[in-house]
Amino acid sequence: MQFALLVNEGPYQHQAADSAWHFARAALAKGHGISRVFFYHDGVYNGTRLGVVPQDERHIPERWALLAKEHDVDLVICVAAAQRRGILDAAESRRHGKGADNLAEGFRIGGLGQLIESGIEADRLLVFGD
Amino acid sequence: MAAANKKRILYVQRRAPYGSLYAQEALEMLLMGAAFGQRVSIAFLDDGVFQLKAEQAPSALGMKNFGRMVRALELHDLEGIYVERESLDERNLKSGQLVLPAEVVRRAELSQLMAEQDLVLSF
Amino acid sequence: MSTLHLVNKSPFEKDAFDSCLRHALPGSAVLLIEDGIYGALQGTAPGDCFGQATELQRYVLVEDLRARGFGAEHLVVGVQVIDYEGFVDLAVAHELVQSWL
Numbered sequence: 001m002q003f004a005l006l007v008n009e010g011p012y013q014h015q016a017a018d019s020a021w022h023f024a025r026a027a028l029a030k031g032h033g034i035s036r037v038f039f040y041h042d043g044v045y046n047g048t049r050l051g052v053v054p055q056d057e058r059h060i061p062e063r064w065a066l067l068a069k070e071h072d073v074d075l076v077i078c079v080a081a082a083q084r085r086g087i088l089d090a091a092e093s094r095r096h097g098k099g100a101d102n103l104a105e106g107f108r109i110g111g112l113g114q115l116i117e118s119g120i121e122a123d124r125l126l127v128f129g130d
Numbered sequence: 131m132a133a134a135n136k137k138r139i140l141y142v143q144r145r146a147p148y149g150s151l152y153a154q155e156a157l158e159m160l161l162m163g164a165a166f167g168q169r170v171s172i173a174f175l176d177d178g179v180f181q182l183k184a185e186q187a188p189s190a191l192g193m194k195n196f197g198r199m200v201r202a203l204e205l206h207d208l209e210g211i212y213v214e215r216e217s218l219d220e221r222n223l224k225s226g227q228l229v230l231p232a233e234v235v236r237r238a239e240l241s242q243l244m245a246e247q248d249l250v251l252s253f
Numbered sequence: 254m255s256t257l258h259l260v261n262k263s264p265f266e267k268d269a270f271d272s273c274l275r276h277a278l279p280g281s282a283v284l285l286i287e288d289g290i291y292g293a294l295q296g297t298a299p300g301d302c303f304g305q306a307t308e309l310q311r312y313v314l315v316e317d318l319r320a321r322g323f324g325a326e327h328l329v330v331g332v333q334v335i336d337y338e339g340f341v342d343l344a345v346a347h348e349l350v351q352s353w354l
């Protein structure tokens with residue numbers, strides 16, 4: 001079965017990103033697919049590469065990236081939510097003349113249409129938020 | 131796309147506006163997603179009914195008028211705009227105080243409606 | 254059609270748990286995760302309410318339960334304790350998953 005996940009909260013502040021990741025891992029371990037994880041609202045902060053995490057704590061953005069790499073999961077940061085909150089990839093940064101970008105490896109910026117598409121195409125869409 | 135292949139998508143609005151951005155970004159998603167030709171509905175319940183209150187005037191806060199965004203729902207080809215009767219009553223809101231003529235439904239009807247969807251999006 | 258409802262809020266803080274129980278149709282499933290697990294504790298008003306909702310299939314996520322210092326022995330009767338693997342199985346078994354945020 002193909003799952004799509006919607007993550008509405010940032011890392012650390014709320015457990016939602018953890019729950020989504022644990023669900024994804026469990027689903028993959030059972031032979032299911034995770035077609036896409038879409039990050040909305042403060043969830044876009046999961047995709048920053050500038051987080052400096054204490055060594056004894058889980059590194060949430062890196063954990064997502066690793067999952068994506070090993071299992072071909074599409075990690076999509078919503079462009080509208082990301083622009084509001086200052087999460088930019090190199091192209092977006094150039095386009096808005098910001099001089100810096102901060103999107104972590106393994107993530108990409110995409111439109112809301114990608115979430116709707118996931119909702120239509122995946123067998124199940126699960127929402128993790130606050 | 132044939133009607134039978136269209137997915138029924140329900141946006142569930144349970145939060146008041148202004149105190150957080152959830153309601154606004156949920157609406158932004160709906161307005162954008164409405165273009166995908168699915169059978170889209172929106173339901174306002176619990177504190178979400180406050181989103182529908184007429185005469186919202188947030189200009190002193192420098193915030194966008196959420197009531198105006200809600201009214202844009204009428205311009206889209208939505209399957210339904212529902213508001214829960216019990217949630218209105220609990221908050222002493224009358225249907226005449228709402229920014230648009232949403233269909234007032236009983237909790238039991240709304241529960242049924244939720245269960246009939248292909249997708250329920252909550253924020 | 255059958256729905257799996259997810260509740261991740263403490264019933265002592267937010268109305269998600271109450272609203273979910275008011276809207277979940279008989280025969281549907283409710284899984285408590287994160288702070289939602291506090292809704293299934295014995296000797297509490299929300300727990301009593303959850304215990305009495307015998308028309309629903311009721312579940313609690315064990316990882317979140319244990320993390321918070323509780324175990325199956327603290328839960329009201331009629332609630333099944335499942336792990337993430339069980340969570341995935343529930344999501345597969347129900348055509349619709351609805352989160353009460």
